Amino acid sequence: xxxSQLGIQIAYVVAAxxxxxxxxxxxxxxxxxxxxxxxxxxxxxxxxxALTDQGIVDYRFILGGFVIxxxxxxxxxxxxxxxxxxxxxxxxxxxxxxxxLLVGAAAISGAVGTFTLITVVLSILIGGVTFTGSLIxxxxxxxxxxxxxxTFKGQQIVNSLIVIGxxxxxxxxxxxxxxxxxxxxxxxLSLLFGIMLVIPIGGADMPVVISLLNSYSGLAACxxxxxxNNNILIVAGSLVGAxxxxxxxxxxxxxxxxxxxxxxxxxTAVSDETVEIExxxxxxxxxxxxxxxxxxTNVAIIPGYGMAVAQAQHVVKELCELLEENGCEVNFGIHPxxxxxxxxxxxxxxxxxxxxxxxxxMDEINPRMETVDVAIVIGANDVVNPAAREVASSPIYGxxxxxxxxxxxxxxxxxxxxxxxAGIENPLFFKENTRMLFGDAKETIGGLIREFS
Amino acid sequence: MEAVFLTFILMLSIFVGFELxxxxxxxxxxxxxxxxxxxxxxxxxxxxxxxGTGQQDLANWMGAGAVALASINVIGGYMVTDRMLAMFKKRxx
Numbered sequence: 001x002x003x004s005q006l007g008i009q010i011a012y013v014v015a016a017x018x019x020x021x022x023x024x025x026x027x028x029x030x031x032x033x034x035x036x037x038x039x040x041x042x043x044x045x046x047x048x049x050a051l052t053d054q055g056i057v058d059y060r061f062i063l064g065g066f067v068i069x070x071x072x073x074x075x076x077x078x079x080x081x082x083x084x085x086x087x088x089x090x091x092x093x094x095x096x097x098x099x100x101l102l103v104g105a106a107a108i109s110g111a112v113g114t115f116t117l118i119t120v121v122l123s124i125l126i127g128g129v130t131f132t133g134s135l136i137x138x139x140x141x142x143x144x145x146x147x148x149x150x151t152f153k154g155q156q157i158v159n160s161l162i163v164i165g166x167x168x169x170x171x172x173x174x175x176x177x178x179x180x181x182x183x184x185x186x187x188x189l190s191l192l193f194g195i196m197l198v199i200p201i202g203g204a205d206m207p208v209v210i211s212l213l214n215s216y217s218g219l220a221a222c223x224x225x226x227x228x229n230n231n232i233l234i235v236a237g238s239l240v241g242a243x244x245x246x247x248x249x250x251x252x253x254x255x256x257x258x259x260x261x262x263x264x265x266x267x268t269a270v271s272d273e274t275v276e277i278e279x280x281x282x283x284x285x286x287x288x289x290x291x292x293x294x295x296x297t298n299v300a301i302i303p304g305y306g307m308a309v310a311q312a313q314h315v316v317k318e319l320c321e322l323l324e325e326n327g328c329e330v331n332f333g334i335h336p337x338x339x340x341x342x343x344x345x346x347x348x349x350x351x352x353x354x355x356x357x358x359x360x361x362m363d364e365i366n367p368r369m370e371t372v373d374v375a376i377v378i379g380a381n382d383v384v385n386p387a388a389r390e391v392a393s394s395p396i397y398g399x400x401x402x403x404x405x406x407x408x409x410x411x412x413x414x415x416x417x418x419x420x421x422a423g424i425e426n427p428l429f430f431k432e433n434t435r436m437l438f439g440d441a442k443e444t445i446g447g448l449i450r451e452f453s
Numbered sequence: 454m455e456a457v458f459l460t461f462i463l464m465l466s467i468f469v470g471f472e473l474x475x476x477x478x479x480x481x482x483x484x485x486x487x488x489x490x491x492x493x494x495x496x497x498x499x500x501x502x503x504x505g506t507g508q509q510d511l512a513n514w515m516g517a518g519a520v521a522l523a524s525i526n527v528i529g530g531y532m533v534t535d536r537m538l539a540m541f542k543k544r545x546x
Contacts, residue, residue, distance in 0.1 A: 016466075019492060020469060020473065022488075023470075023473040023474065023477075023488075024473055024476075026473075026477050026481060026484070026485060026488065027473070027476040027477055027478070028478070029478065029480060029481060029541045029543075030543070032481055032484060032538045032541065033535065033538040033539060033541075036484070036488055036531065036534045036535055036538055037535070039488065039491070039492065039531070040491070040531040040535075043491070043492070043494070043495070043527055043531070046495065046498050047497060047498060047501070049498075050497075050498040050501040050502065051501060053501070053502050053505070055502050055505070055506070056501065056502060056505030056506075057505060057506065057507040058505055058506070058507030059505060061504040061505065061513060061514075061516065061517035061520070062501055062504045062505050062517070062520055064517060064521075065500070065504060065516075065517045065518070065519075065520025065521035065524060066520060066521075066524050068521045068524075069520065069521035069522060069523065069524025069525040069527075069528065070524050070525075070528045072521075072525050072529070073524060073525040073526065073527065073528030073532070074528050074529065074532060076525070076529050076533075077528070077529040077532035077533035077536065078532070078536075080533060082537070085483055085487070085533075085537075088487070088529075088533065089483075089486050089487055089490055092487070092490040092525070092526050092529060092530060093490065095522040095523070095525050095526050096493040096494060096496065096522075096523070096526050098518075098519075098522050099494070099496040099497070099500060099518075099519040099522040099523040099526070100496050100519075102500070102515040102516070102518050102519035102522070103496055103499045103500050103503060103515075103516070103519045105512075105515055106500075106503045106511075106512040106513075106515040106516050106519070107499075107503065107512075108512075109512055115456045210486070211486070214486050214489055214490070214493075217489075217490070217493045218489065218492075218493050220493075220496075221493050221495055221496045221499075222463065224496055224499050225459070225499065226456075226459055227499075228499040228502070228503070229455065229459070230498060230499050231459060231462050232498055233495055233496065233498060233499050234459055234462050234463050234466065235462060235466045236492050236493070236495035237493065237495065238463055238466040238467045238470055239466060239469070239470040239473070239474075239489075239492060240470075240489045240492050240493045241467065241470065242467050242469075242470025242471045242473075242474055243470060243474045243485060243486075244489065245471075246471065246474045246475060247474075247482060247485070247486065250479075250482075334480075336479060341482075341483060341486065342479070342482035342483060342485075342486065343479060343480060343481060343482030343483035343484070343485070343486075344483055346479070346480040346481070346482075346483065347483045347484070347537055347540070350537070350540040350541045350542070351540050353540075353542065355542055355543055355544035356480050356541050356542065357543055357544050358544060359480055361479050361480075
């Protein structure tokens with residue numbers, strides 16, 4: 001190995017160490033920012049090292065790519081609203097996938113041996129699926145296309161045919177790499193398969209999908225690493241792959257569903273038998289709600305995506321401060337699938353200056369629920385639905401939920417009586433200790449704040 | 454042998470990845486994902502050599518496209534993650 005090549009390899013080792021150490025620091029909120037910086041330094045070292053490669057004779061294309069990509073990335077990261085983070089991550093997953101597809105395809109001319117050809121096909125395949133899958137996920141999350149599940153008769157058969165087509169053309173490509181037809185077939189079918197994979201998945205399952213696509217974008221980078229024989233791509237790609245898979249598992253567990261169930265069945269199999277719900281909905285005025293809150297010593301706030309839609313996180317923080325001044329303990333209970341991506345609620349509340357040690361996970365808040373005077377549900381529905389515990393025929397039966405109904409009183413802030421994202425009835429609204437605060441969440445909480453001051 | 458060597462690296466990094474990510478608290482899952490976006494932009498390293506061949510053929514253009522897309526992830530991913538993590542504060546801090 002010549003000395004310049006050795007230098008590059010050593011730089012990659014340093015970069016890999018920095019990535020790993022950066023992820024380790026992400027294990028605690030106090031050190032996470034430093035971890036991200038370390039990871040970025042690792043990336044910088046890897047890029048500078050790659051630029052010193054002697055095979056590079058023309059820097060114009062590289063520079064052009066950097067400038068365009070860098071500008072877009074920097075602008076997007078400055079302008080994106082925290083409510084729109086799921087869309088942004090979905091889109092970035094897609095870009096990562098497409099980059100790996102391009103690297104795989106461009107590496108064909110230099111590819112020797114069947115093993116390398118197989119990895120080329122894999123990077124194209126995973127990259128292509130990630131790209132179009134992420135675009136569809138982006139469309140569903142930003143609601144530029146309908147967020148519902150798209151299913152049709154014979155979908156499984158069509159998908160099976162696509163898979164067979166991909167495998168067959170991939171084999172043909174590895175046998176006759178000089179014939180571009182098979183390459184184009186693999187690319188085309190992978191792109192199609194990405195679309196087919198995500199369209200049957202409904203909006204409520206999006207946290208699972210973007211976690212999974214996150215993982216794919218890492219695996220695609222990994223495969224591209226094999227294709228161009230580069231170990232830093234393999235290390236970094238597999239770290240991302242592992243991260244995505246773990247998040248996918250957490251999301252699936254939080255919905256009590258298997259991954260295959262999320263991917264292939266959607267919520268389409270909802271039984272027609274309507275659940276018999278007893279009791280009646282009891283609305284409460286803002287004024288009466290205030291008297292209850294004023295007397296409370298322990299309040300738990302359970303936010304859902306509706307809080308983000310109403311942009312209510314800042315007034316929630318204000319209410320939280322007023323309650324604390326009144327000598328009341330306030331905690332937030334965050335369900336793993338609240339919001340549209342893992343950890344989404346936490347970021348929105350952090351943006352509103354809610355300290356992170358006030359944000360409790362479901363397993364921490366549930367045992368305390370019986371000592372809570374008032375549980376305020378803001379824009380959440382399915383994650384507090386007691387039907388998940390009580391109604392065996394409910395599509396979400398068995399899903400772990402935040403047991404707000406064990407609190408002394410439950411306030412549900414809701415626009416109207418429409419059912420949640422998953423379209424499931426919620427018996428919580430009819431419980432004895434539940435009071436409904438109808439209207440826009442931001443205005444309702446604003447009203448409570450005025451009562452306090 | 455090369456293939457075996459690379460697969461070895463793959464296996465070890467996956468194990469390290471699982472160990473590390475399992476320790477990330479749920480509070481930080483969104484920054485974790487956007488940070489992972491940034492790391493998956495590592496493809497830029499593979500794309501650089503393909504974009505710098507000076508051939509000006511299709512592969513060269515594809516390399517340049519990959520550099521652009523991966524840089525979006527790298528720059529955008531790290532910057533937005535930093536922006537988010539800066540917002541996480543402790544009580545009274």
